Amino acid sequence: MASPTTPPTTPPTTLPAQDVAAELALVLRAVRAELGPVRCAVHVRGPDGGLARVATAGEACRERTSHSFTSAAVPLLVEGEVAGVLEIERPGRASPGDLPDDDAVAAAPYAALAETVLAREREAALAARQRRELAEVGRARTLQRRLAAAVAAGAEGDALVALLAELLGTGVAWLDAALHPVARSGADVAFLPGTAPVRTALGELGPGRVSLVLPPAPDAGLMRRHLVAALVGEGEVSGYLDVVETGRRLCGADAQLAEWTAAVLALQSLSESCRAEAVVQARDDVLGELVRGSRAPEDLDRMAAHVGIAVDRPHVLVRLPVAAGREARDHRAAVAAAVGELVGDPHGPVLAIAEPDAVVVLVGLAGGAAPEVRLRSLLSGALDRVGLLTGCPRAVVSGVCRRIGDYPAAHAETRDAEAILAGFGGRAGVVDAADFRTLRLVVNGERTSVALAFAVGLLDPLRRNDAETGGDLTETLRVYLDSGAQVRATAKVLGVHENTIRYRLGRIEHVGGLDLRHFDALLAAQLALQIDGLARGGGG
Structure with missing residues (x-):
């Protein structure tokens, strides 16, 4: 599973084109004209290192025994490497003076001609490969410029995956670290399965190696080649970009483009995560300021609005x-x-x-x-x-x-x-913390400041409401408690209808958070009014 971006160490050897085979056939006819009725053949080294016959001249020997023919082989060298072999077979019994070496020596000038043909073919193949590579590089740069322009215009996530699929003409998926799809686009093909062989192969990816090619492996759930580029952020793999080979064969330029897109997605994901963490931290900081009350109310209000509280x-x-x-x-x-x-x-x-x-x-x-x-x-x-x-x-x-x-x-x-x-x-x-209001006062009774804070916390909501609405909730509560929590007696003292008192008690419960049906709440209110009276110089 080598990276597609790794170039081969030597130029690949390919079989010659048809016109080159014709040139080699002319060389073989010249050999026969020099040596007489012999059979000649040129074998060229193929990509797998084996020899393949590409040109012949003369009839093959029907009886291939040690007494029916002699054979000579002349290596064809191109840049010091064996690029092929010129083979010469002479039919008939070999005589002491008729040795294969004689044929080899006589054919040497013609072998040099064959070497020239093969060298020219290799140069042409190398030049063609270089032209293809340059074309790939140019194409990759063009596509990368389009992707960069999209990123500069604000494209993220789904849009980048869709654009890469369009540019490469194949299926592309953005997967998270668990191989679950985040976004996908392009051809309707199966993306990386979470099989053990696939996960083992992906374990090789990281900061030091960001892409690889997975060949077809039906046992591992891979029916096509997959070019996989890792999303690496802060030294960790956070996901993968999976490019599935459909139609056109993927090349090194495609790998570079996938790696670049994966790097952009990783940076965008990391930036988004940092922004989210910063927003959460800012909100938490504002919450800390709110509960401490360490800033002016208008400052806290502005800070809370800024972070969405x-x-x-x-x-x-x-x-x-x-x-x-x-x-x-x-x-x-x-x-x-x-x-x-x-x-x-x-x-x-x-x-x-x-x-x-x-x-x-x-x-x-x-x-x-x-x-x-x-x-x-x-x-x-x-x-x-x-x-x-x-x-x-x-x-x-x-x-x-x-x-x-x-x-x-x-x-x-x-x-x-x-x-x-x-x-x-x-x-x-x-x-419910409200259930402990009275007990808080008793437990902390030696602290006057706690008692005052208790009274303020209970009565201030009522006083604010009175100030805003012109109501009488605070006084109604005082009279209600003084009247033994009796609605009729309270109405008589205040000179209003009993339903008015019931309405005001409902407002007191809503605004002050007091459930006046409970004795604990009545006791807390009584203590708060007494403390408030003491603080104001009254008798409670």
């Missing part, structure tokens, strides 16, 4: 803790891919950052009723797979983030909730 649409943060002895950064990409495949994100790709003890994933919420419930259900189905990567089949889900300022608080609540879970021995499954 729709921060104005509802998202949650999912904290996936990593077991001791494992590195979160080693599993970040795989965890993000697993969550994205099983959960998905209606607002774009699932993004993730690695922290010392966890992978934090940003997941968008779809529309419809109870999207948080649906997300938690999907996450439950993903935990077995994610747990194999993290060593900890647990996920802590934050409250809904709808603004730039929501992300740091959501990040903090998932981190604190996970710390509480770990401190109490941990448990598997999907956990």
